[in-house]
Amino acid sequence: MQKHYTGKQKAQIVLEMLKEEKTVTQISSEYGIHPSQLYKWKAQALEKLHTLFENDGKTEKAQQSDQEQKLNELYSEIGRLSTQLSWIKKKSGIEYV
DSSP: OOOOHHHHHHHHHHHHHHHHEEEEEHHHHHHOOHHHHHHHHHHHHHHHHGGGGTTOOHHHHHHHHHHHHHHHHHHHHHHHHHHHHHHHHHHHTTOOO
8 A cells, every 4th residue: 555645744754855864765764665756755845946935025915915806806807797798688689597
């Protein structure tokens, strides 16, 4: 049976590798994970590490505000399209149940 690890667990294991307090063989033995898998996780973590710092200086609050603004724009568009559809149905004489 293959054991599945959460992202948090993988991050913790990769962090142990980065600390270099234990060898990869020791970590592999401790968690029962093949060393090649550990190296893959480490490579993935290092490859994506830069994304943590690429939010263009926006705080979480600013990002949330942007999302709320986009959501409001979408609701506005839905309202506008619904009104247009109702008007078209009325003018065309098509009645939908």
